[in-house]
Amino acid sequence: MTQKKICFIGAGNMTRSITNGLVKSGYAPELIHATNPSEAKLTALHQELGIQVSHDNLKATEEADVVVLAVKPQLMEQVCQQLSQLDLSQKLIVTIAAGVTAKRYHDFFKQPIKLIRTMPNTPTQIGYGMTGLYAEPSVSDADKALCEQIMKSGGEVVWVSKEDELNQVIALAGSSPAYFFLMMEAMIDSAKQDGVDESVARALVQQAALGAAQMVKHNTNLSARQLRENVTSKGGTTAQAVAAFEQADLRGIVRGAMHDCIARAEEMAKQF
Incomplete structure (x- = not known):
């Protein structure tokens, strides 16, 4: 299993589910970093899984190979604009937010990014999840394989060829x-x-x-x-x-x- 540094911006239920699946599947906890304003959420994640935690989105992103955007849709623009201070060209950006399209992420970041949208569900936490994935044509096979590896740690995955098919994934699996x-x-x-x-x-x-x-x-x-x-x-x-x-x-x-x-x-x- 290829293991690269992953940071999760946001430490809600889905981050907990995915990180739990990763650690249980043998991913090194020290390579996983989660950020959140809530000290209580971060403490719980660190104590339960042994992953790195902090309040510093910029530092966590700068040190990561894969950046998972796991904040609520209404906060996504603010978070992306903050991260756009960094050079993201060599990082894989993975999102798990419903309703925010690839075009909007490009608008938010205002720089070329490698983007994969995903729609996981909460059974990921116990290894029975189902995640739908959509990658833009510019994303390499290696990056797609890396994202699939991350999401498969919590269950099964399916790729969709069109971005709007992710809405069907939400109805069939996410919700x-x-x-x-x-x-x-x-x-x-x-x-x-x-x-x-x-x-x-x-x-x-x-x-x-x-x-x-x-x-x-x-x-x-x-x-x-x-x-x-x-x-x-x-x-x-x-x-x-x-x-x-x-x-x-x-x-x-x-x-x-x-x-x-x-x-x-x-x-x-x-x-x-």
Whole structure:
């Protein structure tokens, strides 16, 4: 594994997820540096993972080979303009912010940069993440491989050929853990209302969800539809539950939610 110096500008949940994945996969903690205004966040990262931490964006960036921009979209312009004081021509810039386009980064930095946009999700923290990546045509294969290596430490990756496809990645992977959590939450709440102990309900639901995901992963020759039909005996309990979902137009609800997610990403691109 090629190990280069990486700095994370921002120490929020996604930085925690990615750095945790890196360290757990064997990346040297001393080569990872995170910056943030919050002393509490930095202290927690240092104590948990042993990585370098500081408040100094410029110094961390100057010493890094890879700079990961992990701040909120509304703060991105300010951060990039600060970093533009440095010569960034030999550094790989990786972003994980939704809604900020490659063109905007070029506007912010006002100098040639090597840029890869990524969309990871929070299961990266435990090695089950999914990250979508988009590289501009000028980015070398070596830099793409380096970015892929970093993101693969937390799970799987997919490359998209067009930047706007990252909005689909957001809807399908970046935001979708929350969809599944909501479904699990609703199932657990229903069981609790029927008198089932919460710990028992959670154990049943989480294992069923894990098993279902593994069934999809390990049966690549079968569609999700076929797997569903395989456990839906005509006239049985599963069929009754599925019928209730269909009657409530679950497919329409999901499609509407995903479209709203994409629309919000597109709206953010205009804002930032």
